[in-house]
Amino acid sequence: GAGVSQSPSNKVTEKGKDVELRCDPISGHTALYWYRQSLGQGLEFLIYFQGNSAPDKSGLPSDRFSAERTGGSVSTLTIQRTQQEDSAVYLCASNLDSFEAFFGQGTRLTVV
Amino acid sequence: AQSVTQLGSHVSVSEGALVLLRCNYSSSVPPYLFWYVQYPNQGLQLLLKYTSAATLVKGINGFEAEFKKSETSFHLTKPSAHMSDAAEYFCAVSEGGATNKLIFGTGTLLAVQP
Numbered sequence: 001g002a003g004v005s006q007s008p009s010n011k012v013t014e015k016g017k018d019v020e021l022r023c024d025p026i027s028g029h030t031a032l033y034w035y036r037q038s039l040g041q042g043l044e045f046l047i048y049f050q051g052n053s054a055p056d057k058s059g060l061p062s063d064r065f066s067a068e069r070t071g072g073s074v075s076t077l078t079i080q081r082t083q084q085e086d087s088a089v090y091l092c093a094s095n096l097d098s099f100e101a102f103f104g105q106g107t108r109l110t111v112v
Numbered sequence: 113a114q115s116v117t118q119l120g121s122h123v124s125v126s127e128g129a130l131v132l133l134r135c136n137y138s139s140s141v142p143p144y145l146f147w148y149v150q151y152p153n154q155g156l157q158l159l160l161k162y163t164s165a166a167t168l169v170k171g172i173n174g175f176e177a178e179f180k181k182s183e184t185s186f187h188l189t190k191p192s193a194h195m196s197d198a199a200e201y202f203c204a205v206s207e208g209g210a211t212n213k214l215i216f217g218t219g220t221l222l223a224v225q226p
Contacts, residue, residue, distance in 0.1 A: 033213075033214060035216070041218065042202070042216060042217060042218030042219045043156075043202060043216035043219070045213070045214075045215060045216070048213050048214075056213055091155070091156070093156075093214070095214075099144070099161060099163060100146075100158045100161060101146075101158075101214050103148075103155040103156040103157075104155060105154070105155045106155060
């Protein structure tokens with residue numbers, strides 16, 4: 001597709017369940033980011049993939065969070081044993097160089 | 113490590129008034145700087161970017177920002193606010209290069225009063 005695609009757009013899950021969020025970056029973009037946007041918290045950096053380099057996981061809030069990027073393209077963010085404080089909009093972005101990052105529409109996660 | 117500080121989580125201006133949204137950055141190398149806008153229930157859209165060329169950068173919708181190294185600032189301005197400018201604005205910094213990582217400020221919610 002022409003832009004960054006995220007799925008699902010909305011996800012409601014029960015506390016304690018695992019969830020997987022998917023991001024399809026723009027074709028050819030070597031960098032991929034995950035951010036979390038909570039009310040009043042701005043954009044919180046989670047993880048960053050750049051080409052074949054080891055990902056920068058410094059923003060992951062706990063070991064319940066993990067992400068992978070297969071074949072340098074699609075990425076999956078996994079949250080295990082979800083908690084209510086995980087409720088947020090999860091944003092994915094990709095870019096080719098140090099310039100403009102293109103964002104997806106996000107996945108709104110609600111943990112009930 | 114780089115960081116961004118946006119002063120004022122909420123800014124309110126009257127329609128037609130000057131818009132000034134503040135951003136200060138911290139970076140150990142010459143930074144790349146960005147302003148993004150997020151309209152309600154939409155994704156983030158790039159407004160403008162500074163990438164070490166001209167220090168005064170013009171973006172979309174009449175916005176511009178000036179890179180001031182001595183003040184480590186990259187404030188966003190627009191001479192005359194429109195109602196349609198009501199949105200959340202995010203400043204971001206990256207250090208570029210092979211280990212580029214985009215770090216965002218906490219955002220400023222702009223309200224435009226009629």
